[in-house]
Amino acid sequence: MSNLQQNLVCFNTFGEEESWTLATYEKLDGYKVWRKILAGKLTPDEVIDEVKASGLRGRGGAGFPTGLKWSFMPRNAPVQRYLVCNSDESEPGTCHDREVLRNNPHCLIEGMAIAAYAMGATVAYNYIRGEFIDEPVPRFEAALKEAYDAGLLGKKIQGSDIDLNIYAFVGAGAYICGEETALLESLEGKQGKPRFKPPFPANFGLYGKPTTINNTQSLASVPAIMRNGATWFAGLGPEGSGGTAQFSVSGHIEKPGNYELPMGVPFKDLLELCGGVLGGRKLKAVIPGGSSVPVMPAEAIMDCTMDYNALQAAGSSFGTGAVMVMDETTCMVSVLRRISRFYMAESCGQCTPCREGTGWLYRMLTRIVEGHGEMDDLDKLVDVANKIEGHTICALGDAAAWPVQSFLKHFRHEFEYMITHHGRSIVDDVSEAAA
Numbered sequence: 287m288s289n290l291q292q293n294l295v296c297f298n299t300f301g302e303e304e305s306w307t308l309a310t311y312e313k314l315d316g317y318k319v320w321r322k323i324l325a326g327k328l329t330p331d332e333v334i335d336e337v338k339a340s341g342l343r344g345r346g347g348a349g350f351p352t353g354l355k356w357s358f359m360p361r362n363a364p365v366q367r368y369l370v371c372n373s374d375e376s377e378p379g380t381c382h383d384r385e386v387l388r389n390n391p392h393c394l395i396e397g398m399a400i401a402a403y404a405m406g407a408t409v410a411y412n413y414i415r416g417e418f419i420d421e422p423v424p425r426f427e428a429a430l431k432e433a434y435d436a437g438l439l440g441k442k443i444q445g446s447d448i449d450l451n452i453y454a455f456v457g458a459g460a461y462i463c464g465e466e467t468a469l470l471e472s473l474e475g476k477q478g479k480p481r482f483k484p485p486f487p488a489n490f491g492l493y494g495k496p497t498t499i500n501n502t503q504s505l506a507s508v509p510a511i512m513r514n515g516a517t518w519f520a521g522l523g524p525e526g527s528g529g530t531a532q533f534s535v536s537g538h539i540e541k542p543g544n545y546e547l548p549m550g551v552p553f554k555d556l557l558e559l560c561g562g563v564l565g566g567r568k569l570k571a572v573i574p575g576g577s578s579v580p581v582m583p584a585e586a587i588m589d590c591t592m593d594y595n596a597l598q599a600a601g602s603s604f605g606t607g608a609v610m611v612m613d614e615t616t617c618m619v620s621v622l623r624r625i626s627r628f629y630m631a632e633s634c635g636q637c638t639p640c641r642e643g644t645g646w647l648y649r650m651l652t653r654i655v656e657g658h659g660e661m662d663d664l665d666k667l668v669d670v671a672n673k674i675e676g677h678t679i680c681a682l683g684d685a686a687a688w689p690v691q692s693f694l695k696h697f698r699h700e701f702e703y704m705i706t707h708h709g710r711s712i713v714d715d716v717s718e719a720a721a
Contacts, residue, residue, distance in 0.1 A: 295519075295530045296382075296506040297546045299390045306425050308432040311392035317438060319512040320396050323403055324446045328512075330361065333404040337508065339516035341528025346372055346464070346501030347576065347606050347681075349594050352508075358488040359405040360496050368497040369402045369410040371505055372469060373422075376415060376461040377576035378628060379608030382532035382544045383502035387414065387422035390506065391429035397505035399439070399450055400512060405498055408449045413469050416459035427454050461632035465680040466499040468634070479636045480680035503532055523549030527593035531604075537611035538564040550593040556609070567613040571696070575605020577625050578685030580692030581618075602692070617711040618697040619704050622689055623651040629686035637678040644686045646670050654701060657709025664701055668694055 298314055299305035311317070322328055338353030359367060371394065375383040386394055394412070402410050414423055430452060433439045441449050460478050463469045467481035470492050491497020507529060511519045520528040527549040533556060536542045540561025547556065553572070563569050569584040574592065580602040582590070590596055594604045612621065630644040650667055653659050671687035678684070694701060703712040 294546055295510045296386050296390065296393060296503055296532060297544075298393065298510070300385075305389045306391055306429060308392055308429070308436060311390070311396075315513060316392055316509070317396055319509050320399050320438065321444075323400065324444045324448060326446065330404045330406065333400060333512065336512060336516045337404075340511045340519040341516075341523065341526065342504065342507055342511060342519065343527065343594065344501055345503035345507075345531065345607065347377065347578075349604060352500060352504050355488075355498060355500070356401065356405055358486075359407075359498055360489065361406040363496060366409065366493075366495045367405060367407040368492045368495060369398060369405060369407040370466075370469065370473070370492065370497060370499045371398055371410070371412040371502055372464065372466065372499055373412050373414040373418070373426075373502045374457050374460075374464045374469060375418075375502070376459075376464045376632075377578065377606045377608060378625070379534060379536055379573065379576050379610045380606040381534045381536075382607070384415075384418055384422045385532075385544055386502055386506050387418065387426045389425075391426045392433065393509060394426070394502060394506045395429055395433050395439075395452060397508035398452055400508050401498070401500065401505055402450050402452075403448060407498070408451070410450065410452045411455050411473060411492075412452065413455050413457055413463070413473060416457045419456060423454065423456055430454065460634075461628075462634040462680070462682060465682065468680065469499065470497065477634075479634045482679060524591070524593055524595070526595050527604075531592070531607045533592065534606075534608040535560050535611065536608070538567065538613035538616070539611045540564055547592075550591045550596070553587050553590050553592055556592060557611075560611075563611065563613050565613075567615065569611070570614045570616055571612045571618065573602075573608075573610040573612075573689075575603050576608040577610065577628065578681075578688060579603040579605040580688050581696060582692075583696045586696075615713055617713045618693055618700045619651070619655060619711065622693045623648065623655055625689045626651055626686065629682065633682060633686070637683060639674045639677040640683040640686065643670050643674040643683070647674075647686065647690055654704055655709060659701075659705040659709075661702065661705055663705070664694060664698065 302310045334356050342352040343349045398410050463472050463478040465480050468478040472478035487497045522529050530546050533545045572587045573581050582602050590600050597604050626648040630648045633640045633644050635641040650663050671690040674683045675687035700712050
């Protein structure tokens with residue numbers, strides 16, 4: 287049996303009564319670092335160096351080193367600088383950022399405040415997914431009010447020379463706005479469509495001013511790093527993947543939910559912590575980082591650890607840490623068709639390869655599922671995916687292509703079976719034969 291335990295960094299108030307309140311957060315040393323900054327005991331360079339040394343990488347999918355990203359901000363430029371938190375949690379399978387907003391919003395606010403100070407930003411926005419309007423948004427806004435009322439935000443905070451105003455902005459529920467430049471366009475009141483890069487947001491961001499965009503989980507990790515030290519945080523995970531991650535585990539699993547664990551946890555231990563495969567059935571495949579990352583067959587992931595380097599070496603990606611578990615009853619053709627439908631619907635239409643290609647992928651997969659597929663459709667699927675990948679302004683095109691490439695790489699026989707059996711799934715036939 288595994289002795290795996292959760293390490294609560296972003297989830298540190300979970301289990302406490304009224305975990306979302308200022309009183310609860312301060313009881314657990316909340317705002318201790320921010321008050322230290324306000325007292326003039328930490329310089330911006332010290333903060334950035336500590337975050338760099340911690341090994342924190344962006345948890346929104348790209349995995350870019352957070353401290354390094356902060357260092358790109360031109361702090362000496364005589365212009366307004368902005369910090370933007372990306373709480374537009376849209377990747378299918380991902381549901382942990384909303385839990386931070388619901389149950390530990392002050393951790394995020396303090397992380398945003400520390401980050402803004404380090405980069406010389408005096409205005410920060412939290413761009414929140416539109417569907418979170420029922421509970422996460424009110425909780426975050428209530429926490430902001432508490433912080434303002436406590437004198438932790440505003441002008442000349444607590445007699446210091448530090449100014450910081452933080453605002454909540456509710457989006458309209460578009461997947462594309464998870465891409466940072468599309469998010470900035472939306473913040474400016476325009477259609478959420480990605481910008482050409484360069485220039486990058488650090489030089490030309492919100493309203494044309496220097497801007498840094500970080501994910502919710504990334505910023506919520508910062509207070510603990512600054513309280514406990516970079517060495518502590520880095521030591522929680524393997525080299526190149528410091529700290530903890532919030533794993534959103536869903537699918538055919540006995541105990542689905544969010545688990546905050548050290549980076550580098552063996553997948554088999556994570557599976558055991560979640561109670562194993564539903565009904566004791568056999569594991570078939572796992573998508574380890576949200577629907578956009580390549581799928582992994584059971585035999586490839588069982589000996590893999592859940593961190594950036596290991597999953598990349600195994601042919602997939604850590605992504606957002608959304609672990610989607612599929613058992614032996616899963617029809618992989620139907621799963622891919624459903625994923626492709628999502629990316630077709632969410633394409634913003636700006637780039638021709640994505641706008642047209644995602645529709646082609648979905649229609650070819652639909653033809654196969656409906657019993658009208660032909661064998662050369664499989665090579666066409668791969669060809670279209672290859673022509674989308676790397677040929678779009680943002681990574682949505684890649685997100686649509688990678689599932690197609692990986693599903694056909696590992697489960698091509700299921701697609702061939704469905705074509706030769708006119709829409710009949712191999713899973714159904716195997717089940718009937720066993721019965």
